[in-house]
Amino acid sequence: IHIATTPAELYNAVLVDTPLAPFFQDCISEADLDEMNVELIRNTLYKAYLEAFYDFCRDLGGETADVMCEILAFEADRRALIITINSFDTELSKEDRARLFPKCGKLYPDGLAALARADDYEQVRSVAEYYAEYQQLFATTGNNPEEKTLEDRFFEYEVKLNVNAFLR
Numbered sequence: 320i321h322i323a324t325t326p327a328e329l330y331n332a333v334l335v336d337t338p339l340a341p342f343f344q345d346c347i348s349e350a351d352l353d354e355m356n357v358e359l360i361r362n363t364l365y366k367a368y369l370e371a372f373y374d375f376c377r378d379l380g381g382e383t384a385d386v387m388c389e390i391l392a393f394e395a396d397r398r399a400l401i402i403t404i405n406s407f408d409t410e411l412s413k414e415d416r417a418r419l420f421p422k423c424g425k426l427y428p429d430g431l432a433a434l435a436r437a438d439d440y441e442q443v444r445s446v447a448e449y450y451a452e453y454q455q456l457f458a459t460t461g462n463n464p465e466e467k468t469l470e471d472r473f474f475e476y477e478v479k480l481n482v483n484a485f486l487r
Contacts, residue, residue, distance in 0.1 A: 369391060369395050369398070369423065390481065392423060394477075395423045396450075399424070400447065401470075402416060404469075413436065414435075416434075456476060460472055
């Protein structure tokens with residue numbers, strides 16, 4: 320890293336010649352290092368990681384697939400929902416938003432297509448209503464200090480999934 324003096328050298332030294340390369344090769348090019356927003360890079364890489372980990376667990380099969388695919392599917396769906404909500408009133412286009420959605424989870428593919436078209440929070444809530452787990456999470460949130468936020472509900476649901484994984 321200390322030897323790299325240009326983004327191109329850094330890209331080749333760190334991103335191409337390391338075990339991280341498979342996560343970078345399909346989502347970031349050398350040219351993107353100067354042009355792409357760091358947050359977009361982070362989300363693009365996390366998408367690739369989630370998809371690869373989900374596929375790995377699914378291919379293992381058995382109890383690992385049963386437990387981990389459920390947890391990873393939720394994480395993929397949560398990311399898609401949060402990315403959508405956070406993209407409102409930003410420069411991120413609907414097409415760019417859709418490219419950040421992991422292609423796994425319960426929302427894939429129909430829910431993700433609907434999220435890609437969403438223009439506001441209520442439309443996101445409408446998409447969530449088609450999925451029992453997410454309908455419940457959205458239904459029990461609020462903006463008042465004594466009420467729990469959507470992030471709080473997501474965290475509680477994630478904890479529940481992890482606890483259930485240990486009880487199997």
